[in-house]
Amino acid sequence: MKDSFYKYICELQDTIAAALELADGVATFKEDLWKRPEGGGGRTRVLEGGAVFEKGGVNISGVHGTLPKSMLAHLNVSEASFYACGLSLVLHPKNPMAPTVHANWRYFEMYDLNGKIVDQWFGGGLDLTPYYLFEEDAVHFHQICKNVCDQNDPKFYPEYKKKCDSYFWNSHRNEARGVGGLFFDYLKPSSEKSLKQWYTFVTDVANNFLEAYLPVLNKRKDLPYTPEQKKWQEIRRGRYVEFNLVHDKGTLFGLKTNGRIESILMSLPPTVQWHYDYHPKIKSREEELMKVIKKPRNWV
Amino acid sequence: MKDSFYKYICELQDTIAAALELADGVATFKEDLWKRPEGGGGRTRVLEGGAVFEKGGVNISGVHGTLPKSMLAHLNVSEASFYACGLSLVLHPKNPMAPTVHANWRYFEMYDLNGKIVDQWFGGGLDLTPYYLFEEDAVHFHQICKNVCDQNDPKFYPEYKKKCDSYFWNSHRNEARGVGGLFFDYLKPSSEKSLKQWYTFVTDVANNFLEAYLPVLNKRKDLPYTPEQKKWQEIRRGRYVEFNLVHDKGTLFGLKTNGRIESILMSLPPTVQWHYDYHPKIKSREEELMKVIKKPRNWV
Numbered sequence: 001m002k003d004s005f006y007k008y009i010c011e012l013q014d015t016i017a018a019a020l021e022l023a024d025g026v027a028t029f030k031e032d033l034w035k036r037p038e039g040g041g042g043r044t045r046v047l048e049g050g051a052v053f054e055k056g057g058v059n060i061s062g063v064h065g066t067l068p069k070s071m072l073a074h075l076n077v078s079e080a081s082f083y084a085c086g087l088s089l090v091l092h093p094k095n096p097m098a099p100t101v102h103a104n105w106r107y108f109e110m111y112d113l114n115g116k117i118v119d120q121w122f123g124g125g126l127d128l129t130p131y132y133l134f135e136e137d138a139v140h141f142h143q144i145c146k147n148v149c150d151q152n153d154p155k156f157y158p159e160y161k162k163k164c165d166s167y168f169w170n171s172h173r174n175e176a177r178g179v180g181g182l183f184f185d186y187l188k189p190s191s192e193k194s195l196k197q198w199y200t201f202v203t204d205v206a207n208n209f210l211e212a213y214l215p216v217l218n219k220r221k222d223l224p225y226t227p228e229q230k231k232w233q234e235i236r237r238g239r240y241v242e243f244n245l246v247h248d249k250g251t252l253f254g255l256k257t258n259g260r261i262e263s264i265l266m267s268l269p270p271t272v273q274w275h276y277d278y279h280p281k282i283k284s285r286e287e288e289l290m291k292v293i294k295k296p297r298n299w300v
Numbered sequence: 301m302k303d304s305f306y307k308y309i310c311e312l313q314d315t316i317a318a319a320l321e322l323a324d325g326v327a328t329f330k331e332d333l334w335k336r337p338e339g340g341g342g343r344t345r346v347l348e349g350g351a352v353f354e355k356g357g358v359n360i361s362g363v364h365g366t367l368p369k370s371m372l373a374h375l376n377v378s379e380a381s382f383y384a385c386g387l388s389l390v391l392h393p394k395n396p397m398a399p400t401v402h403a404n405w406r407y408f409e410m411y412d413l414n415g416k417i418v419d420q421w422f423g424g425g426l427d428l429t430p431y432y433l434f435e436e437d438a439v440h441f442h443q444i445c446k447n448v449c450d451q452n453d454p455k456f457y458p459e460y461k462k463k464c465d466s467y468f469w470n471s472h473r474n475e476a477r478g479v480g481g482l483f484f485d486y487l488k489p490s491s492e493k494s495l496k497q498w499y500t501f502v503t504d505v506a507n508n509f510l511e512a513y514l515p516v517l518n519k520r521k522d523l524p525y526t527p528e529q530k531k532w533q534e535i536r537r538g539r540y541v542e543f544n545l546v547h548d549k550g551t552l553f554g555l556k557t558n559g560r561i562e563s564i565l566m567s568l569p570p571t572v573q574w575h576y577d578y579h580p581k582i583k584s585r586e587e588e589l590m591k592v593i594k595k596p597r598n599w600v
Contacts, residue, residue: 048575048576234571241545262577271572273570273571273572274355274572275348275355276348276566
C-alpha cells in the first residue's frame with residue numbers, strides 16, 4: 001500500500017502542478033528535492049509572484065524512522081517506527097475575491113520492533129478560505145465534496161464536513177479558518193471498510209480537487225478590487241498564519257519530526273498584516289464573511 | 301508584594317508610554333481597559349501608524365483564578381489558584397534600520413487550597429531584534445543590561461544574558477530571534493536573596509529600559525532605507541511571528557488562561573512577508589545580520 005500510494009501522489013503532484021501553471025498562465029513551479037537525515041525526503045514545488053497565484057506550493061514527501069517521544073505520547077504507544085507519506089498543497093491567490101485553498105492526503109504506517117505493521121491509516125481532506133463571501137462558491141466546493149463522498153458512502157459527507165469545521169477552528173479567536181470542506185483521519189481497515197476501500201475513497205477525493213477549486217478560482221481571479229479589499233485579505237491571512245502555527249497538527253508533526261522547514265512553512269501567506277483589534281464595518285462585505293466564519297453553515 | 305508590584309507597573313506604564321509618545325512625535329496610545337471573566341483584567345495601550353513606530357503596545361495586566369490543567373502539569377503541581385501581574389511591551393519601528401524591542405516584567409503567586417502562598421517569583425527581561433546590524437547598538441543595549449545587573453549582583457549578567465539567548469531561540473530555524481539582552485524567571489526568595497531584593501533587581505532593570513532602547517532608536521529612526529530593505533525587515537518580522545506563536549511561553553500562558561487575545565497578540569508585527577526559501581545575498585548587510593543571529597555573540 002505504501003508504494004501504491006506514494007506512486008499515486010507523485011503522479012497527482014504532476015497533474016495538479018500542470019493544471020495550476022495553466023490556470024496561472026505566467027508563473028511556473030520551482031522544484032526542490034530534499035532528503036531527511038533520519039530517513040526519506042520529498043519533492044517540493046513552489047510558485048511565487050504569478051499572475052493569479054501570489055504564492056502556492058504542491059509538495060509531496062515520504063519519511064520514515066523512529067517516532068519522536070512527543071508523537072509517541074500523542075499516539076498513545078510506547079515505542080515504534082513509522083512511515084508517512086502525503087501530498088500537501090496550499091494556494092494563495094493574489095486577488096482577494098479568490099479564496100485560498102488547502103488540501104492534504106496522507107498515508108501512515110506504524111511498525112513494532114520486528115518491523116511488522118501494527119497500524120495503518122489514511123487521512124486528509126480539503127478546505128476553502130475565502131476573504132469575500134460568494135455563497136455559490138462555497139456551495140460548489142461543498143457539492144463536489146459531497147458528490148465524491150456519496151459515491152463511496154452516504155455517511156461520509158456529513159461526518160467529514162463536520163470534522164473539517166471542528167479541526168480548522170481557531171479556538172483562541174473563536175472562529176473558523178474558512179468555510180470548510182472535508183477532513184478525515186485514522187481511516188483504518190475494519191469489518192466495514194478494507195484498506196483498499198479507504199484508498200479508493202481518498203484518491204477519489206484527491207482526483208476531484210481541481211474540479212472543486214478551479215471553477216471558483218476562474219470566476220474570481222479577474223474581478224476588480226480596491227487596496228482596502230487587499231488589506232482585508234492580508235488581515236485575514238494573519239488568521240491563517242495563527243491557525244497553522246498555533247493549532248495545525250500537520251505543521252506540528254513536521255516541526256517535531258525534523259521535517260524540511262521551508263517545505264512545511266510554504267503554507268504561510270506571502271504578505272500579511274496584523275492590526276490591533278481590527279473589526280470590519282457594520283453591514284459591510286467583510287462583516288458578511290465574519291458571520292459565516294463565526295458560525296459554520298451547511299452549504300449543501 | 302503583589303500590590304506593590306502592581307502599583308509599580310501601573311506607574312511604569314505611564315512613564316514608558318509618555319516617553320514613547322514623545323519619541324514618536326505624532327502617534328498617541330489608544331487605551332483599552334478589559335476584564336477577564338475568571339478574575340482580573342488589564343490596561344492595554346497600543347499605538348499604530350506613528351512617525352517612528354509602525355506598531356507598538358505597552359500593556360499591563362493582573363489576573364487571578366484557578367490554574368488550567370495544562371499549566372498545572374507544566375508547573376508540576378496538582379491543584380492551585382494563582383495571581384499573575386506584569387507589564388509587556390513590544391515596539392515595531394517603521395524604519396528597518398531601527399530594531400524591534402520587547403520587554404516584560406512579571407510577578408507570580410501560587411496558593412494552596414487554603415489561600416496560603418505556596419510559591420512566588422519574579423520573571424522577565426528585555427531583548428533587541430535588529431533587522432540590520434549596528435554593532436554599537438547591540439553593545440549599548442547590553443552595556444545598560446550589564447550595568448543594572450552588576451549593581452545587583454555581578455553573577456547576574458552572564459547568567460541572564462545566556463538564558464536570553466537560549467529562550468529566544470527559534471529552534472525550528474536554528475537561529476536566534478535577535479541579539480538578545482536579559483531573560484530571567486522563577487526568581488524566588490532563598491537564603492541568598494530575599495523577595496525584596498528580587499523586587500529591587502527587577503524594577504532596576506525595568507527602570508533602565510528606556511535608557512537601553514531610546515538612544516538606539518533615535519540614532520536609527522531617520523536613516524534612509526530602500527524598499528528592498530523594508531522587504532527584508534518584513535521577512536525577518538515573519539520569524540518574530542513564528543517565535544511568538546510556536547515557542548513563546550508568555551503567549552501560550554495568555555492563550556491557555558483565556559487572556560485577552562488582542563492584548564496578547566498586539567506583539568505581532570503590522571506587516572509581514574513569507575517567501576519560500578529566501579536567502580540574503582553573500583556578503584550583503586542582510587547576511588551580516590544572519591551570522592550574528594545564527595551564533596549569539598558576547599557584546600560586552
